[in-house]
Amino acid sequence: MSRIYPVCSSSSGNSTFIGTRGHGIIVDAGCSFMALKNALFLIGTKLDESGIEAVFITHEHSDHIKGVEQIIKKTKIPIFASRGTKEAMFPNGTDARVFDAEDGYRSADFEVSAFRTSHDSAMSVGYKIRFGEDSFGVCTDTGIVTSEAERALLGCKTVLLESNYDEDKLRKNLNYPPELKRRISGEFGHLSNTDCAEFALRLVKSGTRHIILGHLSRENNTPTTAKSCVEKYLSAHGFIAERDYTLCVAPVVTTGEYIAV
Numbered sequence: 001m002s003r004i005y006p007v008c009s010s011s012s013g014n015s016t017f018i019g020t021r022g023h024g025i026i027v028d029a030g031c032s033f034m035a036l037k038n039a040l041f042l043i044g045t046k047l048d049e050s051g052i053e054a055v056f057i058t059h060e061h062s063d064h065i066k067g068v069e070q071i072i073k074k075t076k077i078p079i080f081a082s083r084g085t086k087e088a089m090f091p092n093g094t095d096a097r098v099f100d101a102e103d104g105y106r107s108a109d110f111e112v113s114a115f116r117t118s119h120d121s122a123m124s125v126g127y128k129i130r131f132g133e134d135s136f137g138v139c140t141d142t143g144i145v146t147s148e149a150e151r152a153l154l155g156c157k158t159v160l161l162e163s164n165y166d167e168d169k170l171r172k173n174l175n176y177p178p179e180l181k182r183r184i185s186g187e188f189g190h191l192s193n194t195d196c197a198e199f200a201l202r203l204v205k206s207g208t209r210h211i212i213l214g215h216l217s218r219e220n221n222t223p224t225t226a227k228s229c230v231e232k233y234l235s236a237h238g239f240i241a242e243r244d245y246t247l248c249v250a251p252v253v254t255t256g257e258y259i260a261v
Helices: 033-041 068-074 083-089 147-153 167-172 178-185 193-206 223-236
Strands: 003-009 014-020 023-027 052-056 079-081 098-100 110-116 125-131 134-139 158-162 210-214 246-249
Touching (some): 003 033, 014 125, 033 068, 052 110, 068 079, 110 147, 125 147, 147 193, 158 193, 193 223, 210 223, 223 246
Parallel strands (some): 134 158, 158 210
Antiparallel strands (some): 014 023, 110 125
16 A cells, blocks of 8 residues: 655754655655654655665755664665765765766666756756556645646656745744845745645646645744645635545654555
8 A cells, every 4th residue: 555654844844755665765864864764664664775765855955864874874775866965965075885866766666756946056956756557756845836846746656745935924923034034935835825725726636635744834834824824715716634645744743643645
C-alpha cells in the first residue's frame, strides 16, 4: 500500500517519506538525524540504505537540510539536489554520493523528476514521484506556482502543497518588519493560503484526490485557517471534501500518521 508520511512540516523543519512500510524515499531532511530516525521507526522503516533508497533535497535552507550531513556520515543513502543547491550546500566541493536531481531518478520501484520552484535560494525545486500506479507531488517554498510545477503536478493523485501564510495575519504581524513581509509574500517567497486554494482547485479538476497542506507558518497561519480557506474555495466551485477529494494538514512533528492512497 502506497503511503505519504509527513515526518515534519513547518518553518522549523521539513521532511516527507513516500513509499511502503519499511521501504521508500525521503523528500528533504530538515530535522535532526535522530528525529528522522525515530519518526521512520514509527512506520517500521530504517534510516539506512535498506529502508531508504534516496533523499531528494528541494533547496539549501536549514529547515530542509538539517539532517543531511549526518545522513551522509552515518549511511550510504544517495542524496539528490539541483546543481545550484549542491553548490550552496557544499561550497568546498560536493560529496561523491550527492547527485544531480535534474537528471532524474529511476529504480525498480520509483521514478522521480524535479521541477523548478520560485524561492530565494540558489536553485530550488519540487518533486514528482511515481510509485507503482500512484503519483505524488511535493511543492513547498515557492512564491508562485511556476509553469514547470503546474505541468508536473496536474494529474498527480496526491500532492503536498505549501500553504504558508494567511495574508491578513501576515499583514497584522507586528513582530515582522516590512522587508520580511515583502520577502514572504513576494514572487520568491512562500505560497499564501489563497494562492494555495486557487492551485488546489486546478489540481482537483485535473484528477488529484488527496491534498496535504504543508510548510505552515507558526506565526502567520494555523491549520484551521489554512484548511478552511482551501475547503471554502473548492466548495464555492462545486467540489466537496471527502466526496471529491481529501484534505489534511501536515503535522509540525509526526506522531506516526500517514496517508494511504
